[in-house]
Amino acid sequence: MKKLVFGIDIGGTNTAFGLVDETGEIFGESAISTKSYMRYDDYPRYIEDLAKAMKTLMNGVNFNFELVGIGVGAPNANYYKGTVEIPSNMWKYSEEQVAAGMKEEDRIFHFADDLGKHFAGTPVYITNDANAATIGEMVYGGAKGMKNFIMITLGTGVGSGFVANGEMIYGHDGFAGEFGHVVVERGGRECGCGRKGCLEAYTSANGIKRTAFELLATMNDPSPIREYSFDQLDSAMLSQFAAKGDAIAKECFRLTGQKLGYALADAVTITSPEAIFIFGGLAKAGDLIFDPIKWYMEENMLITFKNKVKVLPSELQNKNAAILGASALVWQAQ
Numbered sequence: 001m002k003k004l005v006f007g008i009d010i011g012g013t014n015t016a017f018g019l020v021d022e023t024g025e026i027f028g029e030s031a032i033s034t035k036s037y038m039r040y041d042d043y044p045r046y047i048e049d050l051a052k053a054m055k056t057l058m059n060g061v062n063f064n065f066e067l068v069g070i071g072v073g074a075p076n077a078n079y080y081k082g083t084v085e086i087p088s089n090m091w092k093y094s095e096e097q098v099a100a101g102m103k104e105e106d107r108i109f110h111f112a113d114d115l116g117k118h119f120a121g122t123p124v125y126i127t128n129d130a131n132a133a134t135i136g137e138m139v140y141g142g143a144k145g146m147k148n149f150i151m152i153t154l155g156t157g158v159g160s161g162f163v164a165n166g167e168m169i170y171g172h173d174g175f176a177g178e179f180g181h182v183v184v185e186r187g188g189r190e191c192g193c194g195r196k197g198c199l200e201a202y203t204s205a206n207g208i209k210r211t212a213f214e215l216l217a218t219m220n221d222p223s224p225i226r227e228y229s230f231d232q233l234d235s236a237m238l239s240q241f242a243a244k245g246d247a248i249a250k251e252c253f254r255l256t257g258q259k260l261g262y263a264l265a266d267a268v269t270i271t272s273p274e275a276i277f278i279f280g281g282l283a284k285a286g287d288l289i290f291d292p293i294k295w296y297m298e299e300n301m302l303i304t305f306k307n308k309v310k311v312l313p314s315e316l317q318n319k320n321a322a323i324l325g326a327s328a329l330v331w332q333a334q
């Protein structure tokens with residue numbers, strides 16, 4: 001009988017899921033809203049409705065199959081404990097609950113157990129979205145057969161996953177691989193984590209825009225960027241302007257690639273990867289971002305590792321990477 005697994009991607013707006021086979025082919029996809037279950041008290045109903053929607057999707061498949069497992073990618077997920085811990089954008093306390101003394105550190109959801117109850121006997125694996133993308137690359141993408149590589153996801157945040165000796169590094173507590181919060185400039189830009197100078201403050205979707213606006217202040221060149229507000233601008237527009245030769249946009253990509261390239265050279269000294277994969281919106285800028293990343297990485301590279309490490313775009317870039325990554329958790333655990 002054909003074997004399928006569920007891949008579930010929990011985002012702040014939607015929860016998307018699909019049934020996936022071992023080759024990465026998706027047999028049916030669906031989604032429910034995450035946003036309409038934002039309160040702490042909504043969580044049990046969210047689990048029930050998600051399970052119901054998953055079963056509806058299963059019933060729609062017109063051949064017999066065995067459900068082997070369920071893989072979940074979610075923010076603040078702990079692979080070891082099967083929990084989602086203190087997520088910043090969902091299942092939040094009401095003002096009354098806060099006033100009644102309910103503590104932030106107790107806002108822990110036993111997601112794997114809670115969802116698993118609806119699928120008796122089917123194992124549920126959960127990890128954060130960047131780790132899921134990493135395992136997706138390993139099972140279905142360009143890292144197939146690689147034992148040592150690094151995955152960098154450039155989006156609203158900067159995520160990462162480290163694979164060493166063929167295994168995902170989860171670390172002592174399950175939260176390893178927070179490369180986005182490596183400090184690349186002491187006392188630099190304020191980061192969402194409350195510290196200063198993190199890589200994420202320079203190379204996330206907002207980070208590159210912050211660079212663009214700094215350059216508007218320090219460079220004299222005329223530029224179409226000057227016509228836009230911070231909220232109107234995005235990295236896709238910056239790559240269009242750069243491709244047309246706009247000096248400020250080009251400088252913006254050079255500086256972003258420099259920050260990332262220098263930081264990656266440091267990461268290489270720790271795990272000696274065969275390759276580094278880049279995933280996410282900014283990676284779509286192609287050579288505009290890859291050229292400076294590679295150049296500055298090599299410039300800062302310890303001689304032992306010079307010209308040995310490939311920097312590649314993720315092969316899941318234009319596929320349903322979030323669902324595939326989550327589903328890959330199950331195949332990897334087999």
Ligand SMILES: [Zn+2]
Pocket residue numbers: 180181191192193194195198200
């Ligand atoms: Zn940070």
